[in-house]
Amino acid sequence: MRVCLKAFGGIAATVRRTAIVLDDSQLDAASAARLRRLVSSVRVNPPRTRAVHPDEMSYAVDIDDGKDHYELRGHEASLTPDFRELIQMVRQAT
Amino acid sequence: MRAPFGCLQCIVPPHILRHMLKSRDPRVREAALRTLLATTHLRAERLLLQRSGFLANVVGSKRRTVFDCGHSESTDAAVVKRSEGGSKSSDRSVNDAYDGLGDTYDFWKAVFQRNSIDDRGMRLDGYVHYGNAYNNAFWNGRQMIFGDGDGVLFTDFTGSLDVIGHELGHGITQYTANLAYHNQSGALNESMSDVFGSLVKQWHRKQTAKAADWLIGADIFTPRHEGDALRSMKAPGTAYDNPDMGKDPQPAHMKDFVKMADTEEGDWGGVHINSGIPNHAFYLLATALGGHSWEAAGHIWFDALRQSDAKVDFAGFAAHTYTVAATKYGPASHEVSSVEAAWNQVGIAATAAPRRRAKATPRARAKARV
Numbered sequence: 001m002r003v004c005l006k007a008f009g010g011i012a013a014t015v016r017r018t019a020i021v022l023d024d025s026q027l028d029a030a031s032a033a034r035l036r037r038l039v040s041s042v043r044v045n046p047p048r049t050r051a052v053h054p055d056e057m058s059y060a061v062d063i064d065d066g067k068d069h070y071e072l073r074g075h076e077a078s079l080t081p082d083f084r085e086l087i088q089m090v091r092q093a094t
Numbered sequence: 095m096r097a098p099f100g101c102l103q104c105i106v107p108p109h110i111l112r113h114m115l116k117s118r119d120p121r122v123r124e125a126a127l128r129t130l131l132a133t134t135h136l137r138a139e140r141l142l143l144q145r146s147g148f149l150a151n152v153v154g155s156k157r158r159t160v161f162d163c164g165h166s167e168s169t170d171a172a173v174v175k176r177s178e179g180g181s182k183s184s185d186r187s188v189n190d191a192y193d194g195l196g197d198t199y200d201f202w203k204a205v206f207q208r209n210s211i212d213d214r215g216m217r218l219d220g221y222v223h224y225g226n227a228y229n230n231a232f233w234n235g236r237q238m239i240f241g242d243g244d245g246v247l248f249t250d251f252t253g254s255l256d257v258i259g260h261e262l263g264h265g266i267t268q269y270t271a272n273l274a275y276h277n278q279s280g281a282l283n284e285s286m287s288d289v290f291g292s293l294v295k296q297w298h299r300k301q302t303a304k305a306a307d308w309l310i311g312a313d314i315f316t317p318r319h320e321g322d323a324l325r326s327m328k329a330p331g332t333a334y335d336n337p338d339m340g341k342d343p344q345p346a347h348m349k350d351f352v353k354m355a356d357t358e359e360g361d362w363g364g365v366h367i368n369s370g371i372p373n374h375a376f377y378l379l380a381t382a383l384g385g386h387s388w389e390a391a392g393h394i395w396f397d398a399l400r401q402s403d404a405k406v407d408f409a410g411f412a413a414h415t416y417t418v419a420a421t422k423y424g425p426a427s428h429e430v431s432s433v434e435a436a437w438n439q440v441g442i443a444a445t446a447a448p449r450r451r452a453k454a455t456p457r458a459r460a461k462a463r464v
Contacts, residue, residue, distance in 0.1 A: 006359075008358040008359060008361070009358060009361065009362075010229065010230040010232065011230060011231055011232065011251075011257065011260065011261070011311065011324065011366075012229065012230070012248070012311070012324055013361050013365075013366040014324075014340075014342065014343050014344070014361070014366050014367060015247075015324070015334070015339045015340065016338070016339055016340035051275065052275060052358075052362065053232060053233060053234050053235055053264075054232065054233050054261075054264040054267075054275055054283060054284070054287070055230065055231065055232035055233060055260075055261065055264065056232045056234065057230055057232070058358040060358065060359075073358070076167075076230075076232070077234045077239075079167075084167050088226070
């Protein structure tokens with residue numbers, strides 16, 4: 001599974017940001033399982049959609065699991081706990 | 095034993111409580127008595143405050159509360175670290191947020207006689223230490239959230255008064271024109287916050303338009319990026335240019351307006367990019383009028399905001415500034431000619447009649463065709 005995290009918006013929206021990519025082959029078995037569980041959870045229980053607040057960050061997580069390719073999206077103030085954990089995990093692992 | 099009856103203190107009407115005093119169960123009698131005593135005490139306290147006139151002063155005055163998120167990305171479990179009139183915290187972020195919220199409140203009160211964000215004394219709640227190395231500050235519709243920065247590019251976002259003024263400016267816009275956060279109205283929303291953020295800083299420093307730096311966010315960068323800022327109202331497009339951040343993409347003129355998608359990737363139609371155009375118009379007006387920017391220029395801009403609707407575009411807003419200046423200072427005034435000149439220099443014709451779309455000047459249109 002390959003996960004690509006992109007962040008948008010914020011008061012510094014125009015400052016260059018690079019996407020962060022995490023491949024589960026880089027992880028130990030437990031972490032890879034945790035990554036798959038979080039992705040699956042966010043896919044089943046996505047954040048509610050609503051208008052963005054001024055300067056609020058938004059996130060897009062692009063998933064390629066070998067069979068399927070899809071994207072998960074959310075705004076900062078309405079992310080689910082699992083979505084937050086997924087973002088943290090991608091950031092910390094890379 | 096108290097837990098099952100704890101909720102009685104907030105929902106049970108007095109006649110039921112009095113009836114409960116006759117209950118055979120001593121626990122029910124005790125809870126009812128406790129509730130009635132507490133209610134009576136609160137009622138007496140409120141009456142005393144009203145009679146002394148104290149309550150009238152409390153409602154609608156400056157009410158700041160700073161919470162510590164403890165590096166969590168949730169405000170629900172945040173802890174109060176300093177509230178209005180409270181002593182200084184040992185945490186610098188808490189004090190900076192408290193002071194910044196206070197300076198912004200004082201600015202709006204002194205300059206525009208506005209009582210907080212909603213003009214009805216709305217509480218100013220700031221949440222510091224949000225997330226881990228979080229590179230942002232934002233207004234969530236009710237509260238201000240501050241990250242600590244990653245320490246590499248950005249430092250603590252509470253350290254910048256213009257950033258605090260900017261975010262609370264979004265609150266002011268929300269409670270006035272409520273500008274839609276998309277395309278030109280969204281860029282105006284961002285620009286209003288830059289204007290108000292800069293004015294708060296200039297007012298706090300007692301600076302003239304000429305002396306001001308017209309930079310937004312210069313204080314949130316680590317020393318590695320000394321001298322940089324997020325935006326320059328004086329010279330949009332020059333705030334930063336380095337390998338880590340890229341180059342500031344803000345235009346200063348309609349001929350360079352950046353057409354972007356109304357999506358997250360497109361910054362909702364370039365709201366943080368095209369805000370450079372009205373930002374520069376404000377700078378040009380303020381420096382043309384001279385003196386303190388929060389006086390004539392600030393009042394023209396804020397009154398125009400209050401006359402605007404949620405989907406106003408650049409030309410529509412420019413028209414409102416023209417109308418406000420003509421009404422306040424007279425059609426042949428220096429203020430009106432300065433408003434026209436400022437908008438004209440960024441490629442927008444300011445006339446009294448509101449337009450549906452931003453209209454570029456003939457020169458800008460010809461250049462855009464090339």
